[in-house]
Amino acid sequence: MKQASFALHAALIAALSPPAFSAQAQTAASPFLQRLDANNDGTVSRDEIVAARAKLFARLDANGDGVIDEDETEWLRDAIMDRATALQARLGSEMRRIDASGDGKVSRDEFRDRTLFFDLADRDGDGKLSAVEFLVIRGIMVGR
Numbered sequence: 001m002k003q004a005s006f007a008l009h010a011a012l013i014a015a016l017s018p019p020a021f022s023a024q025a026q027t028a029a030s031p032f033l034q035r036l037d038a039n040n041d042g043t044v045s046r047d048e049i050v051a052a053r054a055k056l057f058a059r060l061d062a063n064g065d066g067v068i069d070e071d072e073t074e075w076l077r078d079a080i081m082d083r084a085t086a087l088q089a090r091l092g093s094e095m096r097r098i099d100a101s102g103d104g105k106v107s108r109d110e111f112r113d114r115t116l117f118f119d120l121a122d123r124d125g126d127g128k129l130s131a132v133e134f135l136v137i138r139g140i141m142v143g144r
Helices: 002-015 023-027 031-036 046-060 070-098 108-113 116-121 131-143
Strands: none
16 A cells, blocks of 8 residues: 555656646646546646545455455555566667667667657657657657
């Protein structure tokens, strides 16, 4: 329960940190905040937070008995570890793709030259990201 509460608090802190109040953030709310904004008014009320926490509790209370017990906490730990393991594998795979020379190492040049997301976002091929192009790629990356 503490881990789930910590994760929710960490996500809220990240969402409400100073960069979140930038002009970009004001033009495109994060997917996380959009999910919390149940009535789609562009803001998140205390009632919407309470409702989101109730949904989270229901998800964590897998057997529906009204409490999150040690078995459910252990399940959450396992789910977190499974996700971490998958992310570690993805990182290893990505590093192998960046390693253009195939020597098992990623040089500064190889790392710098790999601009897959930029290339995908630069829809008009002008070598620059417009605000719209940037928001599209940001949405793809955050949506993962």
